[in-house]
Amino acid sequence: MKLRIGILGTRGIPNNYGGFEQISAYLAQGLVQRGHEVTVYNGHKHPYQLTTWRGINIVHCHNPEHWMGMSGQFVYDLNCILDARKRSFDAILIMGYTSSSVWGKLYPRDSVIISNMDGLEWMRTKYSKPVQRFLQFAEKLAVKFSDNYIADSLAIQKYLRDKYDISPAYIPYAAEIMPFTDDRICNEFRLIKHNYMLLIARMEPENNIDTILSGFTKSSTSQHMVVVGDTANKHGRHLVNIFRNDKRILFAGPVFDTQKLHSLRSFSSLYFHGHSVGGTNPSLLEAMASKVYVVAHDNAFNRQILEKDASYFNTALDIKKIIEEDIPAVKKETAIEDNFNKIIHRYNWDRIVAKYEQFILSCCNSATVEEHIYHPGYIGK
Template identity: 50%
Template sequence: MSKMKIAIIGTRGIPNHYGGFEQFAEYLSVGLVKQGHHVTVYNSHKHPYQKSEWNSVKIIHCNDPEHKYGTVGQFIYDFNCIMDTRKKNYDIILQLGYTSSSIWGWLLPRKKSIVTTNMDGLEWKRTKFSKPIQFFLKYAEKLGVKYSDHLIADSVGIQEHIRNKYGKESDYIPYGSHLFEKCNEEILEEYNVVSYNYNMLIARLEPENSIETILDGVVLSKLEVPILVIGNHETKFGEFLKNKFKSNKNICFLGGIYDINVLNNLRYYSNLYFHGHTVGGTNPSLLEAMGSNSLICANDNIFNKSILGSDAFYFKDQKDVASYIKDIKKNENLKLLDNNSIKIKTTYSWEVIIKQYLNHFKSIIIKKQK
């Protein structure tokens, strides 16, 4: 098959300065270029990186007025990106997410390009959104399906949802990660913790991430083992949590930490790593935890179980959390750590994920040619 021309839209751009989809676009685009394909990533004009090429990936900057108009600006940015794709001759347009782009889906150049969309998580389930916004997100999801030629689900839970709700099949391709090996115990000194004698969680401080349940379990355990809570706490729910647990000195709200080396070391030397996410697909932070030798206690749901299988502990309520904190030791569960490391190597490595996307692209081009 000849070299493909691929565009990636739906992110703020590369190199990653923002989050999961941006990191994904970074790894995927570079990986595809190394395979000899022509890849263009659409960037916000406010992105810190202003050149027109990065690691042989072409970059197109589009006007992004989010700094002026807030959320409305995201819709305008996506509109500008889609309008630019109409001027080009891409073989494939990979759309990451649908939240602020699907209302413009009818403008995608589907006659000359194949549009395939990674449907992201079940955004309309997020409790931080008001009822009207949740209603809109359900509608946006429906449009995302309608205006895509092919769909990608990054978890089996999302794949099942798309099949059950829309009667559509999607290709399951998860997120990717790396194994962490550069351990540095000295990092713990800054956070006043001792190796394997503290627990932690990393998440947006939002209700659907089970943070209140986890911290209720910490209190219920009556142990003074520190738990590090990593995530921006200067939010309405963050303030609620800090106020509720202010008398518990072992609950340490650290705010957001974005240095991946620090995060990986904290995960590596923790006793228990709590993953409370209940909404979404293959969560990047969960894979990072698996690759960082974390002993994981996860919320009991299909998204987490489809990734971790029997190699984690699962909680439904604060009693479960308290029981694990009292009874579970990392050094007694090394087999689980080994199994999760093997999964990162064999199933969730970026090399494997890039190959799966490449196969997906090739297959949808062949389908169009038939």
């Protein structure tokens, strides 16, 4: 059964921003390879300006975020929804709800609406109390106006079941296993292989970058700490300012080249993952696929993925102790291999794309059955 599928809610593909863009790129390619017609919506200023990419249709919609700020996302999502109303998609996959669910009454009703419910956005500390209350409201609207739901972690699936009495499908993210590493990346950043630590994240409070770097500065290590992420926002500038005197810390800026990122991870001695809100985080899976030992913030989301195969922290003192601890080589090697096997068997793109396809097909088939059941001329068995 060939479907016409629209993917909304991202800034666009190829990925130049983050997690939803990443999964949308892989998912759209996989669905096209399985014979479906897929359209992804891009902002009009996205670096990629062609109308197709690897067999995927690209629709550019006006996104005024560059001059309106974050509120421009609401206008962009509205523009995407209005365009989608004209295209007769069988299914529309909406990645997140932050700025789209307020337009729920405008969702195309001749399409099956499937919402990926993202993390618990209203828990993010970067948002003020009024914004957090709005995000809780937006979450309710997403539940109200969607036909089906996807949760990318078991913890979020349980939360949605308990709060809204709905049955989301659990489909996590995945990571690509890269075939080789390129040690030229170490020369580019003047690093010594396996003699530096790495942190890759958006500069946001809930990613605990300040806790990680505070613990690092208190430690006696001679290794460098490489921080990959755009520091141009308020929190990023704050971090650069307060840690500017520790010459061991290198703020490398954003890196989107997947091969460079893989090589940076592979050659690091420790990988720090401070994300505390959200579900299955793509950057964590990518670290696991790059065979690096992970030090993660202690929360249900990270423990679900890593299980026993990591060191966990809550405080800067925990970070200092982990850095100065002589972690046995056998422990590190076992954890690295266990996590790599999880990528192979649980979090690989073929498996995740297949789960998405199966779920989207089942949603469309269910909608067709219900349509026949309630059609006046339908005679049931």
